Amino acid sequence: MSTIIRLDLLLREAVATPYRDLVTRPTGAAVRQRVLTVLRNTGEPDAQLDFSEVGLLDFSCADEIIAKLLVETLGLPVQRVMLRGVSENHADAIEHALARYDLVIVAVLTQSPEPRLLGAAPDDWRAAFRALTPLGRAPAPPIADALSWPLPRTVAALEGLARRRCVVAHPDATFELGAVA
């Protein structure tokens, strides 16, 4: 199960005006605080930030909302934060912000239902993520087969994704994409 957080609604709460654009650092910081409040009180393991009704996202706001949020959620019970309803322009700003921190996040863009990684992810992580996507949940061997990789390389990539909370590593040695699958 996943908590869906509509950023357009939090934006309106934060600035008390009908703006659709996530711009400026003060706005981004105010929205992030509201997201953190929701995440502290959610009982769900996953959360999805919904950009569907957001207009523009600038680089500074992407830094405040996404990059700093990922850093601050490390101490919270929520296992993963993902993005949905992301446009190409949103994705561009988010990639730019996350690269500075060496962070990565899972996002579903409006133009394609297939989840993808935004931010600083090595090519191996991206390939392993793509191979896991159609399976939803799987152990490493079928992913290694699909990629024609040795098993240790596949496990390293999947564990890297799990460390960055882009997939969930289960005790039975399977890896799961989660709510966006």
Add this chain to the structure above:
Amino acid sequence: MTRVVPVPQHLDHLSVDQLAAGLGPWPPEQRLLVDAHATEWASPAGFVALITLGQALAELGAPKPELTLPAVEGVASYWAKVGVLRHAEPLFQLHGKVPRRRVSETSDIVVPLTIIRNATDVHEIVGRLTEQATQILAHELGLESSVVGGFGQSLSEACQNIVEHAGTAGSVAAHVYVYRKRLSGRKVAVIAVSDAGIGFHRSLDATQGKRFGDRWGDAQAIETALIHGISRFRDPGRGQGLTGIKRYLARWEGKISIRSGTARVAIVPGWDDEPPRSEGLPWFPGAQVTIVIPGKEPSA
């Protein structure tokens, strides 16, 4: 006594140097008369620079300067249309026939001259842009929606630089016009932002000055921010604005030019020949950022 400061016939982000040269010592010892009677054309960068000059003098408590309006038919009227005269009136004593034309949003004006004081102003500017300018940029320049989105991001970041770093207000204007000298007459969108604040040198001095020793100056300060993405804040996420703009412009062959104090640093695409670094320019208050995004090349 009054000192006459001639405004160039064509006032753009480069010929602001001529305007600056006319200022003489700063703060001025005499009342200034900014003489634009022979000015035939001004870019958004020229407009915001004029407002910055008026603002800087007002903040100094200097005598209110005079501004002689362009005498060439239609020019002063255009200045009214793009919002310059509305904001010039409180800062200058205007001479010449002041057209009472309303500020209008037409196919060449993406953002009329607007004052930026705080984050709310940035929200307002971006909000207006997304509604009306998308059509201008798409139709007049043939830009795709992803390019238009990046334009909005760049506009927002350029305006935020004022709020975050200048320590005072500034102004922004964005127009579409034909680049006759370059790009074979293609249309371009130009964003110009200017403030009368502390400038790049002072903004970065406390955190960066010692690193550069004797080399530290206006040009080095602009390069530190623009080329290396360093901000005066220690927060690792800071400095994203200019680096984000730079990335966007690199993708679409755009140009950014920043003037502050006595220097100008530009990231210059292949179609232009502006020097990448100019030092020893006549001093001008605050900081001026000019962003140029070329329109789509017309198909043969």
